[in-house]
Amino acid sequence: MFEILEHKGETAIRASxxxxxxxxxxxxxxxxxxxxxxxxxxxxxxxxxxxxxxKLDELFVNFLNELIFQSGINEMFFSSxxxxxxxxxxxxxxxxxxxxxKINEEKHDLGVEVKAASLSGLKVDEKENTVQCVLDV
Amino acid sequence: MELNQIEKFLxxxxxxxxxxxxxxxxxxxxMVKELKxxxxxxxxxxxxxxxxxxxxGVQKYALALADIHPGYGSPIGGVIAVDPEDGxxxxxxxxxxxxxxxxxxxxxxxxxxxxxxxxxxxxQLFRDxxxxxxxxxxxxxxxxxVNELLLNGSEFALEKGYGNENDLKFTxxxxxxxxxxxxxxxxxxxxRMFKQLGTxxxxxxxxxxxxxxxxxxEEKAKDFGLFENQVLISIHCGSRGCGxxxxxxxLQVLSDATRKYGIKVKDKELVSAPFHSEEGQNxxxxxxxxxxxxxxxxxxxxxxxxxxxxKVFNLNEDEMPLLYDVGHNTAKMERHKINGSTKxxxxxxxxSTRGFGPGHKExxxxxxxxxxxxxxxxxxxxxxxILAGTKKGMNETFGSAVHGAGRLLSRAQAKKQFEGKKxxxxxKQKGILIKAHSFKGAAEEAPLAxxxxxxxxxxxxxxxxxxxxxxVMPLANVxx
Numbered sequence: 345m346f347e348i349l350e351h352k353g354e355t356a357i358r359a360s361x362x363x364x365x366x367x368x369x370x371x372x373x374x375x376x377x378x379x380x381x382x383x384x385x386x387x388x389x390x391x392x393x394x395x396x397x398x399k400l401d402e403l404f405v406n407f408l409n410e411l412i413f414q415s416g417i418n419e420m421f422f423s424s425x426x427x428x429x430x431x432x433x434x435x436x437x438x439x440x441x442x443x444x445x446k447i448n449e450e451k452h453d454l455g456v457e458v459k460a461a462s463l464s465g466l467k468v469d470e471k472e473n474t475v476q477c478v479l480d481v
Numbered sequence: 482m483e484l485n486q487i488e489k490f491l492x493x494x495x496x497x498x499x500x501x502x503x504x505x506x507x508x509x510x511x512m513v514k515e516l517k518x519x520x521x522x523x524x525x526x527x528x529x530x531x532x533x534x535x536x537x538g539v540q541k542y543a544l545a546l547a548d549i550h551p552g553y554g555s556p557i558g559g560v561i562a563v564d565p566e567d568g569x570x571x572x573x574x575x576x577x578x579x580x581x582x583x584x585x586x587x588x589x590x591x592x593x594x595x596x597x598x599x600x601x602x603x604x605q606l607f608r609d610x611x612x613x614x615x616x617x618x619x620x621x622x623x624x625x626x627v628n629e630l631l632l633n634g635s636e637f638a639l640e641k642g643y644g645n646e647n648d649l650k651f652t653x654x655x656x657x658x659x660x661x662x663x664x665x666x667x668x669x670x671x672x673r674m675f676k677q678l679g680t681x682x683x684x685x686x687x688x689x690x691x692x693x694x695x696x697x698x699e700e701k702a703k704d705f706g707l708f709e710n711q712v713l714i715s716i717h718c719g720s721r722g723c724g725x726x727x728x729x730x731x732l733q734v735l736s737d738a739t740r741k742y743g744i745k746v747k748d749k750e751l752v753s754a755p756f757h758s759e760e761g762q763n764x765x766x767x768x769x770x771x772x773x774x775x776x777x778x779x780x781x782x783x784x785x786x787x788x789x790x791x792k793v794f795n796l797n798e799d800e801m802p803l804l805y806d807v808g809h810n811t812a813k814m815e816r817h818k819i820n821g822s823t824k825x826x827x828x829x830x831x832x833s834t835r836g837f838g839p840g841h842k843e844x845x846x847x848x849x850x851x852x853x854x855x856x857x858x859x860x861x862x863x864x865x866x867i868l869a870g871t872k873k874g875m876n877e878t879f880g881s882a883v884h885g886a887g888r889l890l891s892r893a894q895a896k897k898q899f900e901g902k903k904x905x906x907x908x909k910q911k912g913i914l915i916k917a918h919s920f921k922g923a924a925e926e927a928p929l930a931x932x933x934x935x936x937x938x939x940x941x942x943x944x945x946x947x948x949x950x951x952x953v954m955p956l957a958n959v960x961x
Contacts, residue, residue: 350893354553397733402732405732416673447614447615449918454922457682460728462577462732462750463750464553465523480553480577
């Protein structure tokens with residue numbers, strides 16, 4: 345589950361799931377829902393990615409920013425995500441897949457580009473499995 | 482929070498507790514009322530402004546101009562000057578869209594000439610100028626070329642055959658920061674520039690055809706080469722994916738540095754490093770490389786816009802000279818008067834334009850008398866302004882100016898209240914053509930979602946910090 349929160353200058357997102365990984369996956373959808381109507385994106389291709397972070401909340405922001413990077417260089421929108429369990433050694437680490445297709449202005453109902461996920465308003469709650477942050481749009 | 486009125490349009494949060502300096506904001510009484518109402522909303526720009534006063538090395542006061550609104554870390558419209566010897570460089574006062582800014586081209590056309598082919602030029606620009614989400618440009622660069630771009634900014638674009646020498650002369654820093662460090666920019670950031678040189682992007686970025694509706698200061702307008710009913714072309718955008726990625730990369734670097742150096746910040750987004758530390762220097766060098774990307778990007782976009790005008794109006798490049806190009810998310814070394822003596826400081830502007838006053842050696846000789854031109858972008862369908870920098874601004878605002886109208890409604894609220902298609906129809910009735918890649922984006926940028934730009938400009942003009950030269954109105958707008 346995810347929602348878009350009120351924020352005067354930028355856009356904030358909040359997401360939750362049964363596990364923290366699922367909350368991350370939902371936040372990925374929240375991120376792309378700002379850029380495009382998710383319903384209009386078909387899952388034609390998958391992209392593998394890996395992300396690390398010094399802390400769990402920073403891993404979360406780095407995860408969203410990795411999705412923005414992958415979307416940018418592959419010129420794709422993603423509409424769903426599958427993450428493996430987050431590993432914690434010295435740093436936090438996760439592996440995952442993003443599913444989507446090439447950006448097509450004719451087909452996709454466009455929103456606005458997200459420049460990046462920020463640390464502002466950042467909350468990652470491992471007990472409640474909820475995540476939140478502000479996006480720069 | 483205590484907020485004291487110290488001049489008619491200037492308010493101060495007094496220094497207390499661990500604040501290093503006080504904070505100041507330019508505002509009228511209505512704006513102050515709105516800022517105070519925001520305090521309990523969870524996203525308060527006054528609190529964000531106050532947070533800047535705790536950063537080590539901040540000089541005189543943390544400052545916000547009249548277009549203040551909540552950002553992440555620093556408020557939008559925020560400026561700080563930091564002592565480079567022992568101060569910190571903070572992420573929040575630059576943000577992700579490094580050197581996002583405005584470039585204004587002049588033409589010798591008048592409004593009446595433009596209107597004859599209004600639809601045609603709007604469509605031509607929509608075709609020729611890549612805008613919108615995920616839209617790459619025609620120019621493909623390899624890694625070696627991206628390195629040159631990062632190092633040389635607009636000079637790179639000029640060597641590639643775009644624009645002319647005068648374009649460099651009339652760009653802040655002549656379109657090139659000498660402090661760029663290419664090695665401090667990641668492979669990922671470089672990769673994101675392979676296809677994005679000469680693209681507008683989306684959100685509040687645009688290319689707009691405008692006309693000078695009113696001149697407020699004949700003498701300065703003459704020095705700027707502006708006259709009533711003159712058609713202008715205004716380009717608002719930044720350093721694209723490359724700049725965003727530089728920001729993203731350094732968010733983690735500076736988060737780690739904040740812990741390493743035991744820095745305490747009031748907002749996570751204000752993660753910082755001592756300016757002279759390895760992390761601080763790398764960040765500064767990478768930001769300056771991002772600054773170069775944005776200059777070059779607007780340089781190429783100006784070339785594309787000129788080509789469209791050549792096709793439709795048969796103008797040549799010399800008939801569309803650059804008025805000026807200036808950025809508004811930057812980290813730079815500048816000399817300013819601090820408590821009586823002039824010294825070099827690190828100036829961080831987040832949603833604030835550089836606006837140097839008359840006689841400053843870093844502005845072209847044509848503007849020595851009038852002061853630097855400052856382009857202030859309005860919201861879609863409303864007025865924009867050309868202002869001039871002043872000596873008062875040099876003394877009071879570290880030579881800084883407002884950058885836009887400032888949002889009134891959140892993007893979510895705007896989307897609830899307005900419908901993109903309807904707004905575009907309404908504006909067409911008023912003689913303004915909007916060519917948008919996204920109707921949702923158009924709704925978010927609805928004129929009523931922004932503060933009244935007139936109030937913002939009046940506060941700065943009445944304060945004597947930025948002076949009104951001309952008001953310009955839109956005729957056609959290409960949005961991402």
